[in-house]
Amino acid sequence: MVMSPAxxxxxxxxxxxxxxxxxxxxxxxxxxxxISRQTRVPRSSAHRILQRLVDLGWVExxxxxxxxxxxxxxxxxxxxxxxxxxxxALPVMHALYRSTGLTAYLSVLQSTDILHIERVGGWPERxxxxxxxxxxxxxxxxxGRALIARLDEALWPELAVLQPPTSRxxxxxxxxxxxxxxxxxxxxxAIDNEGCVPGTIAVAAPVGPSGAGINAALTLCGPAPAVxxxxxxxxxxxxxxxxxxxAAGVPRRxxxxxxxxxx
Amino acid sequence: MVMSPAxxxxxxxxxxxxxxxxxxxxxxxxxxxxISRQTRVPRSSAHRILQRLVDLGWVExxxxxxxxxxxxxxxxxxxxxxxxxxxxALPVMHALYRSTGLTAYLSVLQSTDILHIERVGGWPERxxxxxxxxxxxxxxxxxGRALIARLDEALWPELAVLQPPTSRxxxxxxxxxxxxxxxxxxxxxAIDNEGCVPGTIAVAAPVGPSGAGINAALTLCGPAPAVxxxxxxxxxxxxxxxxxxxAAGVPRRxxxxxxxxxx
Numbered sequence: 226m227v228m229s230p231a232x233x234x235x236x237x238x239x240x241x242x243x244x245x246x247x248x249x250x251x252x253x254x255x256x257x258x259x260i261s262r263q264t265r266v267p268r269s270s271a272h273r274i275l276q277r278l279v280d281l282g283w284v285e286x287x288x289x290x291x292x293x294x295x296x297x298x299x300x301x302x303x304x305x306x307x308x309x310x311x312x313x314a315l316p317v318m319h320a321l322y323r324s325t326g327l328t329a330y331l332s333v334l335q336s337t338d339i340l341h342i343e344r345v346g347g348w349p350e351r352x353x354x355x356x357x358x359x360x361x362x363x364x365x366x367x368x369g370r371a372l373i374a375r376l377d378e379a380l381w382p383e384l385a386v387l388q389p390p391t392s393r394x395x396x397x398x399x400x401x402x403x404x405x406x407x408x409x410x411x412x413x414x415a416i417d418n419e420g421c422v423p424g425t426i427a428v429a430a431p432v433g434p435s436g437a438g439i440n441a442a443l444t445l446c447g448p449a450p451a452v453x454x455x456x457x458x459x460x461x462x463x464x465x466x467x468x469x470x471x472a473a474g475v476p477r478r479x480x481x482x483x484x485x486x487x488x
Numbered sequence: 489m490v491m492s493p494a495x496x497x498x499x500x501x502x503x504x505x506x507x508x509x510x511x512x513x514x515x516x517x518x519x520x521x522x523i524s525r526q527t528r529v530p531r532s533s534a535h536r537i538l539q540r541l542v543d544l545g546w547v548e549x550x551x552x553x554x555x556x557x558x559x560x561x562x563x564x565x566x567x568x569x570x571x572x573x574x575x576x577a578l579p580v581m582h583a584l585y586r587s588t589g590l591t592a593y594l595s596v597l598q599s600t601d602i603l604h605i606e607r608v609g610g611w612p613e614r615x616x617x618x619x620x621x622x623x624x625x626x627x628x629x630x631x632g633r634a635l636i637a638r639l640d641e642a643l644w645p646e647l648a649v650l651q652p653p654t655s656r657x658x659x660x661x662x663x664x665x666x667x668x669x670x671x672x673x674x675x676x677x678a679i680d681n682e683g684c685v686p687g688t689i690a691v692a693a694p695v696g697p698s699g700a701g702i703n704a705a706l707t708l709c710g711p712a713p714a715v716x717x718x719x720x721x722x723x724x725x726x727x728x729x730x731x732x733x734x735a736a737g738v739p740r741r742x743x744x745x746x747x748x749x750x751x
Contacts, residue, residue, distance in 0.1 A: 235533065238501040239540045250563055253570050270498065277502045293567045295598065298605065300513055301564015302621035304556045307516050319610045323586060335558065342561065345608065347582045358565035 241266050245274060246283070246293065254290040305342045310432055310441050313471035317464050318345040318443075325460060327447040331432075332368040334440050335360070337382060339369040348447050352422045361421065364401055365390055367429035368442035371415035374408035375435040381405060394420040414458050419449060426452040430461045433469030443468060504529050508537060509546070509556065517553040568605045573695055573704050576734035580727050581608040581706075588723060590710040594695075595631040597703050598623070600645060602632040611710050615685045624684065627664055628653055630692035631705035634678035637671035638698040644668060657683040677721050682712060689715040693725045696732030706731060 244264040248255055257275065261268040275291055278284035282296030305311050311331060318329035328346025332339045338360040354361040363369025364382060373381060383398045395401050408415045417427040427446035433439040443465040445457045469475075507527040511518055520538065524531040538554055541547035545559030568574050574594060581592035591609025595602045601623040617624040626632025627645060636644060646661045658664050671678045680690040690709035696702040706728045708720045732738075 235501055235504075235537055236540050238498055239505060239537065239544070241498075242502060242505065243544050243546075246563060250566055273498055274502065277499045281502070281506050283506075292570075293563060295567060295596075295603065295605075297560070298564045298567040299603070299621050299623075300509060300556060301561045301567075302619075303513055304558060304561040304564075306619055306621065307555075316610050316613075319585075322582075323589070326586070333558075340558065340562070342558075347579050350579075356565075356569055358562050358569065360562075 241270070242274060242278070245271065245278070246297075249284065249291060249293045254287075254292050256289050257291070260291065308342075310439055310468065310472045311343060314343060314432070314441075314443065314468045315345075317468050317471075318343060321445060321460060321464055322346045325445065325447075325457070327445040327452065327457065329464075330355075330368065330429075330444040330446065332429075332442050332444060334363055334369065334372045334442075337363055339363045339366050339372075339442075342441075346447075349422045349425050352425070355422070365394055365417075366421050366444075367415040367417040367427040367446075368444045369415075370404060370408055370417070371413060371429040371431050371442045372440065374405045374413065374415065375431055390421055391419060391423050393418065393423075411458070412462065414462055416454060416458070418454075424449050426454065426457075428452070428454060428457040428461050430458075430465040432465045433473065437469065437473070439469065439472065504533070505537060505541070508534065508541070509560075512547065512554060512556045517550075517555050519552050520554070523554065571605075573702055573731065573735045574606060577606060577695070577704075577706065577731045578608075580731050580734075581606060584708060584723060584727055585609045588708065588710075588720070590708040590715065590720065592727075593618075593631065593692075593707040593709065595629075595692075595705050595707060597626055597632065597635045597705075600626055602626045602629050602635075602705075605704075609710075612685045612688050615688070618685070628657055628680075629684050629707075630678040630680040630690040630709075631707045632678075633668060633671055633680070634676060634692040634694050634705045635703065637668045637676065637678065638694055653684055654682060654686050656681065656686075674721070675725065677725055679717060679721070681717075687712050689717065689720075691715070691717060691720040691724050693721075693728040695728045696736065700732065700736070702732065702735070 245260055245266065248260050248263045257268060257272055261271045264271065275284055279286050282294045285292050285294040314331045318331065321327065321329045322345045328344065328348040330341050331343040332341045341355070341357055341359050344357045349355050361369065363373060381402065389396050395404050413431050415429045419425060421427065425446055426449050427444050429442045429444040432441045432443055443461055445461045504527070508523055508529065511523050511526045520531060520535055524534045527534065538547055542549050545557045548555050548557040577594045581594065584590065584592045585608045591607065591611040593604050594606040595604045603623050604618070604620055607620045612618050624632065626636060644665065652659050658667050676694050678692045682688060684690065688709055689712050690707050692705045692707040695704045695706055706724055708724045
């Protein structure tokens with residue numbers, strides 16, 4: 226196959242590299258033939274690009290199989306570990322996990338998804354989208370609803386088209402709006418009671434007040450029988466406030482108490 | 489500036505992208521002028537490449553500043569979270585952290601460095617190289633010595649050229665060899681007593697026996713007064729064994745006890 230000049234531009238080249246990495250992102254191991262087929266990049270070009278990516282550590286090769294390389298991990302974690310909110314959240318999340326046994330998540334709103342950028346604890350054990358770096362539809366999880374409820378109502382999304390993940394999930398735009406008003410009534414705390422994963426309760430609060438420019442939420446979650454919702458609400462609300470103050474460099478007054486939730 | 493044909497090859501283009509990301513890896517925020525200067529990529533080319541990387545989410549732009557983007561994080565965590573040893577280690581590390589209060593690390597040997605691919609807990613709080621994705625010279629940390637001690641002696645590195653990080657660090661090739669023999673005598677468990685960070689004790693064991701093809705070590709570490717070395721040695725040895733068995737799919741015999749350490 227002869228490449229057209231358009232395929233030789235820098236942008237086209239970057240797109241080729243991106244499409245190769247995209248394939249390796251979707252599958253653990255791939256052969257050159259699979260990569261070439263899925264990216265429609267000719268085998269010889271794909272081989273040349275992969276060879277360079279192997280040299281850079283972005284891709285690893287074991288026999289005939291290629292996979293993402295450890296250098297991608299090193300670059301990737303840097304993105305989050307430089308973030309001031311993440312730095313402020315990590316000790317708070319460790320303390321919450323040790324004291325409550327519940328799993329703590331720090332998550333950000335990315336378009337219509339929630340993306341988990343930190344997780345301390347192991348619950349839920351094997352549910353799609355709950356791992357570090359995992360994504361979930363924002364309307365279907367507590368962190369997402371805590372962040373959506375802060376937005377102007379004109380920006381509240383419609384829910385009708387989304388497949389509810391469990392029989393207890395919020396279904397349809399009316400139920401969603403009602404739930405978002407409830408979040409506001411609770412002072413910003415959102416609760417998901419087995420709507421996302423059967424047997425799991427999650428309680429989330431946004432980090433910092435609306436308008437503070439922070440787009441993150443803190444979640445505590447665990448198996449339904451282990452989660453005392455009132456205590457979890459108070460804990461997550463106070464912790465989110467502490468994270469925001471630490472990230473923003475707000476000095477804490479001595480004896481200052483966390484804002485009480487209004488629910 | 490007119491690019492020579494050599495700069496137009498796919499490999500040269502990948503190297504340009506890599507060098508741009510490398511600059512953003514080293515600094516949190518960079519302007520186009522800084523990136524162009526540091527990479528020696530002409531400003532117009534750098535701008536075009538960065539624009540495409542922004543579209544892909546690999547780079548983020550805030551005003552005049554560029555930084556690594558959230559897509560790099562998503563790709564990066566996948567590298568580690570697909571790893572079987574990591575999957576087996578995570579619940580064990582959570583349990584260790586909850587029961588001992590000590591911070592648990594899972595680390596791999598990368599050439600002469602130890603690279604931390606998982607961390608549960610917050611100790612040490614602010615020491616270079618101890619964060620997730622951080623690197624440390626292998627000879628100077630417990631995880632590194634636990635993995636080096638398993639190697640054939642011909643591969644044991646010389647230590648003389650490395651700057652000891654603290655006054656209690658192992659200094660010189662003779663002390664290192666003596667320490668590596670001590671690790672072997674302890675059944676593979678390495679101890680670092682304030683040699684890496686003042687006030688910090690770390691205890692590490694390799695995951696699985698030599699020859700199992702796993703290049704990872706488990707570490708427990710904490711502030712010196714809080715670490716009971718004997719208990720930490722037994723805990724880390726047993727936990728490393730459990731991780732290896734879970735990763736390798738070895739069924740555990742009922743009532744099976746962890747191998748005792750020989751120190």
